[in-house]
Amino acid sequence: MRSDREPPLDDLLRAANRGDRRAYATFLGAATPIVRGIARSRGAGLGPETCEDIVQETLLAIHQKRQTWREDAPVRPWLYAIVRFKVVDAFRARGRRVHVSIDDFADVLPADAGPDPTERSDAERVISRLDPRSARIVRAIGQEGASIAELSATLEMTETAVRVALHRGLRKLAVLREGMIE
Amino acid sequence: MKTEQLIRAMAADTTPVRPAEAVLPLTLLAAVAFGALVFAVTMGVRPELAEVFLTAPVLLKQTFPIVMAVAALGAVVRLSRPEARLDGWTWALMLAPAMVVAAFWVTASTTPIADWPAAIMGETALDCFLSVSILGLLTLAGALWALRRGASTHPRLSGALAGLLSGSTAAAAFAVFCTEDNPMFWGVWYILGIGVVTGIGAIEGRRRLRW
Numbered sequence: 001m002r003s004d005r006e007p008p009l010d011d012l013l014r015a016a017n018r019g020d021r022r023a024y025a026t027f028l029g030a031a032t033p034i035v036r037g038i039a040r041s042r043g044a045g046l047g048p049e050t051c052e053d054i055v056q057e058t059l060l061a062i063h064q065k066r067q068t069w070r071e072d073a074p075v076r077p078w079l080y081a082i083v084r085f086k087v088v089d090a091f092r093a094r095g096r097r098v099h100v101s102i103d104d105f106a107d108v109l110p111a112d113a114g115p116d117p118t119e120r121s122d123a124e125r126v127i128s129r130l131d132p133r134s135a136r137i138v139r140a141i142g143q144e145g146a147s148i149a150e151l152s153a154t155l156e157m158t159e160t161a162v163r164v165a166l167h168r169g170l171r172k173l174a175v176l177r178e179g180m181i182e
Numbered sequence: 183m184k185t186e187q188l189i190r191a192m193a194a195d196t197t198p199v200r201p202a203e204a205v206l207p208l209t210l211l212a213a214v215a216f217g218a219l220v221f222a223v224t225m226g227v228r229p230e231l232a233e234v235f236l237t238a239p240v241l242l243k244q245t246f247p248i249v250m251a252v253a254a255l256g257a258v259v260r261l262s263r264p265e266a267r268l269d270g271w272t273w274a275l276m277l278a279p280a281m282v283v284a285a286f287w288v289t290a291s292t293t294p295i296a297d298w299p300a301a302i303m304g305e306t307a308l309d310c311f312l313s314v315s316i317l318g319l320l321t322l323a324g325a326l327w328a329l330r331r332g333a334s335t336h337p338r339l340s341g342a343l344a345g346l347l348s349g350s351t352a353a354a355a356f357a358v359f360c361t362e363d364n365p366m367f368w369g370v371w372y373i374l375g376i377g378v379v380t381g382i383g384a385i386e387g388r389r390r391l392r393w
Contacts, residue, residue: 025193065333067199081264142187
């Protein structure tokens with residue numbers, strides 16, 4: 001597994017909270033297979049797209065709630081508690097009752113995305129419901145790999161304004177995804 | 183959008199985060215202070231408070247809601263972390279109810295049963311109940327708003343604790359004004375008022391503290 005080579009998740013998230021985006025991307029990248037493993041093990045029959053939607057909802061929740069991690073506490077119990085809560089919640093919203101216990105995190109194998117890319121996911125539909133500017137910023141950074149500085153130039157906004165629009169866009173995304181399934 | 187693309191967008195959002203546990207007590211206390219201020223302006227202080235303050239019933243009436251509020255504050259802040267459990271706070275939460283039960287019991291055992299209804303009803307039962315509930319609900323609105331910053335994985339319990347905090351503070355504020363010192367009076371009506379706010383907190387928490 002990855003954890004042999006990469007720094008521990010605690011260090012990554014601590015660095016991320018101080019603005020290190022590379023550490024944050026690595027942290028989220030390391031959390032994703034764990035979330036996906038749990039979602040897939042519970043979601044037999046739901047299809048890989050729906051499972052991936054659940055993964056994305058959970059990642060957005062981690063992002064929105066990252067300030068609730070206390071830096072002197074181990075990060076895994078915190079992470080697992082969020083994953084457990086969100087995965088159960090996401091299944092409930094889709095009319096399924098699942099049970100996730102903390103022990104499952106030791107048993108379930110982390111899963112890779114697999115060959116089937118989920119372009120046709122909820123995320124795409126939800127992004128199109130953001131205000132046009134936020135939608136454009138989220139897409140440009142996510143899909144085209146644009147930087148804040150580049151966007152600030154092309155959109156004629158200050159870098160701070162781009163950051164704020166991105167931040168609000170992601171927050172709105174989390175709220176919309178929560179609401180649109182029911 | 184692929185998951186890796188979503189991750190890239192989230193990683194670019196480097197808005198600094200302030201630890202919820204550092205901010206939450208302050209915002210909750212602000213909500214509580216606001217409620218108490220509304221109260222001080224509308225009701226005021228009973229005139230002879232200084233003279234009677236050090237008598238046992240008054241002291242208890244004044245302290246039990248404060249003890250309750252402190253325990254509820256600690257518990258609700260603790261529970262705002264997704265992985266947290268109440269642990270020792272469960273015991274802290276039982277302290278104030280134990281004080282009330284003891285005060286009620288001691289008074290009741292020295293009061294003839296025929297006098298119980300008068301002792302319990304006092305003269306301002308409805309005022310007391312309504313003031314504690316209404317002031318408590320005002321505070322609860324602020325407390326629930328503040329708690330949205332947290333990430334409780336027990337929204338209903340967190341909502342109830344927010345209600346307990348709000349109701350208890352309301353009771354502590356009302357006690358400064360209220361001239362009925364019989365534990366059989368406040369042991370019933372204060373608790374009822376706090377109970378209503380706690381119950382509504384549980385219902386609202388389930389809805390508003392989801393994330």
